[in-house]
Amino acid sequence: MNQSMAVLLATTLILVATFFATSFINNRQKKKVVGNASEDWDVGGRSLPLYVVIGTQFATAMGGGILVGQVGNGYQNGYSVFLYGILCQLAFIILMFIADWLRDNNFATIPEILQHFSGPNKTVKILAGILTIIVPFGWICGQLSAFGKLYSTLTGFSPTILTITLAVASLFFVMPSGLKTVAWTDFIFGILMVIFASAVCFHTLSLAGGMENVLANVPPEIVQFPSSIFSVGLYTSVLWVFSLVPGGLTNQMYYQRIFACKELKEVKKSLWITALVCIIAYFWAVTVGLSVRSINPGLGADREMATGWLLTQLPTWLVAIFSGLIIAAILSTVSSGVQSIVVNLNRDIYRTLHPDCDSSKVLKISKFLSVIVIATAVVLSLAFPSVIKMIVTSYSFSAAGLLCPIFVSYAFRNKNFITKNAILAGMIVGIIACMVSMLFNTSIPYVIWGIIPSGISMVVVSKIEQKEDEINRIAK
Template sequence: MSVLKMTVVMIYMAIIVVIVILSGRNTKTYRDFAVGGGKLPWYIIGGTIFSSFVGGGTMVAYVGNFYSNGMIWIWTPVICSVVGIIYIFISPRIYRIQVMSIGDILMARYGENTKRVGAFLIMIWEFLITASMISAFAAMTSSFIGMNKEISMVIAAVLFALTAMLGGFKGVAITDAIQGCVIFIGLILGTLVLGSKAGGFGQVIASAGAKANPFDTSSLAGLMMLGIVISNFGFHIANQSGYIQRINSGKTAKESQKGILLYTILLTIGFGICVPMIGLSGISLLQGDIAGDQVIGTLLDQFMPAGLALLYAAAIISAVLTSANSSLLSASMCFTQDFYYGIFKKDADDKKLIVVSKVFIILGAALSYIIAKFAPSIISLLLIVYTLGSAVAVPMIVGLFWKRPGASAGFWSIVFGGASIIIWQILGQPFGIHIALVGIPVAVIVYVVLAFVGKEATEEQKKLVDNIKKKE
């Protein structure tokens, strides 16, 4: 194990913890803890969304997927950029509702039962995201630093819990924005250095051969890739920690909109250009069969100058940390607001809510560690996560535009969509059909059918949609 690498990484993590604590030290109310009190400027919003979405799955797992499967994976960043563009236009609607969570949106539009089932699914996928980030952290530190994988996973879980618990949303958001700069610089430098080592852009593409073709299905079936793209779309549309919390943390609707625009630009460059180039560069540089999760660590160790390799390692730690602590905060908000406060303790004050949220963060980090310990790979976790998000996306987004669907449409769409996803995954995705190609059609069909044969939305629920439209 390199003592220098270990020392630098530990110092960097310690600095991050200190910044988080200092940034979140003025948190006094539960709204401050959950969404920063709605006072953040656009550049903080853009930076925190970017660093939350460009996490360990992007910088570790997706680099490995471009290496293993080629440019067919480009459709993943493409669809993420498309979702960013969509949110530039619909974010004012979300902001005008002035809620803290997706559960609040589902509550206002469909009622208590839909809110709870949606919040429950969100908690599940936030735990899975945190678990995937623990795996990503361990994969990077074991391959690049040489740290024992089990120790790395424990450190990751503790670090994620500390930053989420001590900083709250404001501390996490400000730290995320700072780390977003590290992530972006790391991706740019990593692309330039590794691309140059591989012989330049032309040589990288030539060495990739058929894998340079975004429509090549020799290493990954087209039907499976279509499912991955659809699930990515649904998950990012219904992402609470990435979009909903960030939108409602802005000073104004315009500030949130500008922040999303900044994020979309950074994402398109970082995820749509840099990550694919790094992955394809690995085809030229690496010899032998290397597991996808180990690709980036091996590239850094063998082909990057020591200083730049440490910077990129810091960028990966930043990416992993920002995704994980955002997810833990999101899951804690679902439990605290949608279950604890919403059902059991409706008279709880801010102090009590913050304490409950912090305790849940610790429990969530422990559960995520257990999931990561037994999960087969980072990407397998992310595929399930993304598709579960899609089941919630259908009633959440459509309900902002279509007045007719009532409580039964929203509730059963999530229930049947989520259940079909889990069942299809347990069955092993028969016939090579991705879970998204089963779960999302089920959610849509149930929603549309019950919109017409079930009870219509109440007048108050219809008025909510009308009021949003009037303020456009």
């Protein structure tokens, strides 16, 4: 059996087996519990057990960024992968401090959190919905791009055809019940990722002659601790700090898993366990990346093809296993991203404008929107194939527009200080400032220019409105 046939067979078996396993689990659950179809789609019926929440958080957070971007980062910059990974996982740790409050209020989306502070307001909810879409959409485009690159190397097929194929496949895991099917699919994919990644890592280390030999054959400046943590340079390190952490804190896919957890007491546990498991995945990325550099130091600027080159060195049976890792990692993130975006489009935008829409129509609209979202993502991923840049950019815009409105409002939640117009100002000023700084190509990371004015504008507008209220009271 040649490599292409082995890859296609392994991929088909994984997809079919996962689809039927997920369908079987969901059908059994439907017999036990009669739930609301809309709640199942949006927040998994708020009934997901701890192990599924951890599995879906892990599988969603990992993906093409790990397989392509971070292996390439490990190849070029060594231990700086750990900086990227730690910053990404800080979001889970910070969310632990507000997790109980989030779950107590039965939110389903980030716009609902902001509306909790602003009161019923269509403008706040719709604008927040648009901004919330940015991160998952960036993720989807990045994952589709990564899949096209990797599977093109494996099969010889056109990246365009492969990208479209994955997009269609992802719909099979979103359409049945939204987050409920996506979460269980992610859990299964998460298990497969751990198994397949371990096999690939051990074999790659063996090819490189073991870790001791790897460290001896790569530039010492990228593996010296702790200086190598910042080997990507000061500017990129600062950009990561101010985009990855705030971006994670405005990533609705993480919030949805908090909302979906069955037991309130297990929400915090799910977050710190997920962070720990994800850090281990970054150890995998740096180990594989450095091993490839030890074997072939000549890739140069084409570092994102480190994974692709590795695939040409593996035996057919292991390439088939690696193909399983790719499909599990990438498809889980794509399906999660599509589901998250559709919830915003439907729940926060369409249903805000059409509040009398019945549940059966809501479900049909969700499925229709899923097709539109994935089709748009395919077009953009083919036009902008750089994986890490796409994800970091999407994080930056989301952080600029949403971080302060969420967390400044939360900080003053008991003070009756932040107003509806302050929340609107924070979103609008943050995103405009971020865009302007990008156009001027400033030396200071553009996300900082977005976050700082966003927070300042919220405080200023709130103060002004407080003064106006005070003047009006005196006048009366």
